[in-house]
Amino acid sequence: MASPAPPIADPQALGSLPTLIDELLEEIFLRLPTPADVARASAACTSFRRIITARSFLRRFRAIHPPPLLGFAAYEGFHPAQPPHPSAPLARAFADAADFSYSFVPAGRWPTPWRPRDVRQGRVLLECTPDCDPAFEYYDTVLLGDLDIAVCDPLSRRYSLLPSIPKTLRGQHKILIDFGLFFAPTGEDEDETTFRVVCVACNKAMVVVFEFTSITGQWHIPAYHNCSSLGTVMPDSRYSSSCHDHEQGRFYWMVPWRNKLLVLDVFSMEISIVNNNLANYHMHDSGKPLIVLGRDRTPEVFFLADCFGDGPTDIIRITKENGSGSSDAWQFENMISLPTQYNYFTLGAAEGFLFLRGTLQDHNSEYLSGYSSDDCSDNSAHLSVEAPDVEYLSLDVKTSERKKICVMKRCFHTVFSYFGYPPPLAKPTI
Incomplete structure (x- = not known):
C-alpha cells in the first residue's frame, strides 16, 4: 500500500518566512547591549548587514541606544576617545573612516583652512575666515561679511557650501560682528538630510539673528533685539559664554555681562534677557562659564572657582529657582571637587556633560594658564614636543563622574564634542 503523500506547504506561509526571519533577527540585534556589538554583527555576513543598515532598524536602534561620545573635533582635526574610555574601539573605527581634514570641501574665499564651529547629528559646521591663527582661536573677531560657511559630513564626505549672508540683509544694520554660529535643532518629522544654521551677530545697537535652511537654500532674519537692556559693554569677539541646548532649542550667552543671560529660543525665534546675581560670584579666568x-529644565551655570587660593580645582554650580517670582532668584546648588594636582580649563557642555582640559600643576605654569600671554601669542608653545600631556575629560553633571577621554599635546581653547555612530550604523546626513 502506497504511503500517503506529504502535505503540501502553504506557499503564502513559505513566502513570508524570510520576512519573519528578518523581523526576528532585527529584534535580536536591537537587544545587543552596545553599538560595538551591533557593528560586529553587521560584519558577520551580508544578510545581517542588510538588516542593520536599513533605515527602519537604525531609527529604532538610535531610540534605544543614545549615540556614544566618539571624541572631539578641533582646529587641527579629530581626536578620538582613547582607552580605557568605553567608546575607544568605536572611536578608532570612526576616525579611520572619516575625513576631518575636510579635504573634500572646496576652498573658501580666503587662503585659510576650514575649521569647525559646531557639530550636531553627524554634521560639522565649518567656517573660513581671513585670519586663522590657532593661538588666537578663542579671541577671533570676524566681521559678518567676511564669514564663509559650509556644512559637511566627514563620514560620507558630502558637503554643502552656504551662500554668503546677502548685503541686502546685512545692510539693514551697521557693521555686524559674528557672535555665534551653530546648528539649530531639526524636528523628528523632518528629513534627516535637512538642516538649519543660525548665525547671531551684534553691534553696539542690535543683536541680529540670521537663519539658513537647506530646504530653501536662503538666509533670512527671524529675530533681532535692541541692546539697550544689555548696557554699554558689548562683545568684540567670540569670547563669550555661549552654550547650546539642542533638545530644547535654547542658546545662552553670558560674557561680558555676567549679570544677565541673553537667551535665544530657535523654535519661536524669540530673544529674551534673564537677570541673575552671578556677578556676586568670583569666576576664575580658566575658561568660560x-x-x-x-x-527641572531651568538653567544651571557651572564655572571653575579658586576656593582655597591654589588655583581653580572646584566647579561651582548655581541654579535658578524654579517657579520663583523673582528673575534674580539664583542660588548656590553645590560644589564639585576636582583633583588638586591639575589645572583646569572649561571647554564646553553637551548631552549632560561638561568638558574640561587638565594639566598637571608641576609643569610650566605659564603653559598651563588659560589666558596667559605666552599661550596666546606664541603658537609654538602649543606645538612644542616638550609640551606636557594635556588630558581632556568629561564630567557628568548628574553623577559628578569624571572620565578621561583622550590625551593631547595641545591646549585647545575650543573643542566640539562628537556624539555619533561609526559605520555601518551611520547614514549620510547631507
Whole structure:
C-alpha cells in the first residue's frame, strides 16, 4: 500500500518566512547591549548587514541606544576617545573612516583652512575666515561679511557650501560682528538630510539673528533685539559664554555681562534677557562659564572657582529657582571637587556633560594658564614636543563622574564634542 503523500506547504506561509526571519533577527540585534556589538554583527555576513543598515532598524536602534561620545573635533582635526574610555574601539573605527581634514570641501574665499564651529547629528559646521591663527582661536573677531560657511559630513564626505549672508540683509544694520554660529535643532518629522544654521551677530545697537535652511537654500532674519537692556559693554569677539541646548532649542550667552543671560529660543525665534546675581560670584579666568538645563529644565551655570587660593580645582554650580517670582532668584546648588594636582580649563557642555582640559600643576605654569600671554601669542608653545600631556575629560553633571577621554599635546581653547555612530550604523546626513 502506497504511503500517503506529504502535505503540501502553504506557499503564502513559505513566502513570508524570510520576512519573519528578518523581523526576528532585527529584534535580536536591537537587544545587543552596545553599538560595538551591533557593528560586529553587521560584519558577520551580508544578510545581517542588510538588516542593520536599513533605515527602519537604525531609527529604532538610535531610540534605544543614545549615540556614544566618539571624541572631539578641533582646529587641527579629530581626536578620538582613547582607552580605557568605553567608546575607544568605536572611536578608532570612526576616525579611520572619516575625513576631518575636510579635504573634500572646496576652498573658501580666503587662503585659510576650514575649521569647525559646531557639530550636531553627524554634521560639522565649518567656517573660513581671513585670519586663522590657532593661538588666537578663542579671541577671533570676524566681521559678518567676511564669514564663509559650509556644512559637511566627514563620514560620507558630502558637503554643502552656504551662500554668503546677502548685503541686502546685512545692510539693514551697521557693521555686524559674528557672535555665534551653530546648528539649530531639526524636528523628528523632518528629513534627516535637512538642516538649519543660525548665525547671531551684534553691534553696539542690535543683536541680529540670521537663519539658513537647506530646504530653501536662503538666509533670512527671524529675530533681532535692541541692546539697550544689555548696557554699554558689548562683545568684540567670540569670547563669550555661549552654550547650546539642542533638545530644547535654547542658546545662552553670558560674557561680558555676567549679570544677565541673553537667551535665544530657535523654535519661536524669540530673544529674551534673564537677570541673575552671578556677578556676586568670583569666576576664575580658566575658561568660560558653562550653561546647561538642569533636572527641572531651568538653567544651571557651572564655572571653575579658586576656593582655597591654589588655583581653580572646584566647579561651582548655581541654579535658578524654579517657579520663583523673582528673575534674580539664583542660588548656590553645590560644589564639585576636582583633583588638586591639575589645572583646569572649561571647554564646553553637551548631552549632560561638561568638558574640561587638565594639566598637571608641576609643569610650566605659564603653559598651563588659560589666558596667559605666552599661550596666546606664541603658537609654538602649543606645538612644542616638550609640551606636557594635556588630558581632556568629561564630567557628568548628574553623577559628578569624571572620565578621561583622550590625551593631547595641545591646549585647545575650543573643542566640539562628537556624539555619533561609526559605520555601518551611520547614514549620510547631507
